[in-house]
Amino acid sequence: MELIDAAFPLLKGVVATTDVAEACKDVNIAVMVGGFPCKEGMERKDVMPKNVLIYKAQASALEKHAAPDCKVLVVANPANTNALILKEFTPSIPRKNITCLTRLDHNRALNQISERLDVHVSDVKNVIIWGNHSSTQYPDVNCATVTTSSGKKFVREIVADDKWLNSEFITTVQQRGDAIIKARKLSSALSAASSACDHIRDWVLGTPKDFKV
Ligand SMILES: NC(=O)C1=CN([C@@H]2O[C@H](COP(=O)(O)OP(=O)(O)OC[C@H]3O[C@@H](n4cnc5c(N)ncnc54)[C@H](O)[C@@H]3O)[C@@H](O)[C@H]2O)C=CC1
Numbered sequence: 504m505e506l507i508d509a510a511f512p513l514l515k516g517v518v519a520t521t522d523v524a525e526a527c528k529d530v531n532i533a534v535m536v537g538g539f540p541c542k543e544g545m546e547r548k549d550v551m552p553k554n555v556l557i558y559k560a561q562a563s564a565l566e567k568h569a570a571p572d573c574k575v576l577v578v579a580n581p582a583n584t585n586a587l588i589l590k591e592f593t594p595s596i597p598r599k600n601i602t603c604l605t606r607l608d609h610n611r612a613l614n615q616i617s618e619r620l621d622v623h624v625s626d627v628k629n630v631i632i633w634g635n636h637s638s639t640q641y642p643d644v645n646c647a648t649v650t651t652s653s654g655k656k657f658v659r660e661i662v663a664d665d666k667w668l669n670s671e672f673i674t675t676v677q678q679r680g681d682a683i684i685k686a687r688k689l690s691s692a693l694s695a696a697s698s699a700c701d702h703i704r705d706w707v708l709g710t711p712k713d714f715k716v
């Protein structure tokens with residue numbers, strides 16, 4: 504009902520189903536959120552035994568029923584591993600079309616920098632997340648820039664605190680999912696959904712000029 508009430512201009516209809524074949528039929532973009540969420544104190548890898556089986560079954564349905572050029576975004580954790588499993592069981596879908604959500608980590612990193620510099624987040628660009636959506640990821644600010652009143656500057660130059668950038672900044676981004684779970688007693692929801700929209704929008708339409716994700 505709320506999807507309809509939101510009057511999304513691109514929404515032509517809603518099919519609510521528990522039939523995996525019906526859910527996957529002719530889909531062009533699949534956002535895979537089904538799975539067991541992390542609880543407080545859990546690492547994302549701790550939900551692997553439950554979620555890996557789900558991804559094998561869902562991949563088989565996508566392989567059979569989705570559009571051949573379907574773009575897939577795996578959100579459920581452990582997101583990289585689930586995406587790898589899904590890739591193994593969807594040989595007909597192009598390899599480059601199987602992705603997982605680390606855009607949330609990217610957005611978190613942009614926001615840590617914007618808070619530190621007291622600038623708007625839209626003025627911070629080009630942070631890169633290397634590695635998995637896990638506590639071992641590496642948020643990289645070496646190419647990141649910030650737009651200031653005297654032009655575009657490198658984040659490292661403006662922050663001028665390598666100790667913070669090389670330690671607390673990195674661990675805050677790495678552990679932000681856990682911090683949200685501690686605060687909400689549930690996984691991130693709005694920021695995760697919004698980041699999934701960012702991921703798909705930029706994938707389909709391309710990133711704006713001079714903007715890397
Ligand atoms: N990559 C990222 O940045 C993020 C990943 N997550 C992950 O996304 C996943 C979903 O999180 P929430 O929406 O908070 O959890 P949730 O528990 O609210 O929703 C999960 C849904 O999966 C469904 N489900 C359970 N078993 C299933 C199965 N065998 N087949 C199909 N669907 C099944 C449940 O019925 C439920 O509706 C979790 O694994 C969570 O860790 C959450 C936030 C960010």
Ligand SMILES: O=C([O-])CC(=O)C(=O)O
Binds near residue numbers: 541607679690
């Ligand atoms: O661990 C979770 O369930 C949620 C998550 O990935 C995040 O917020 O980064």
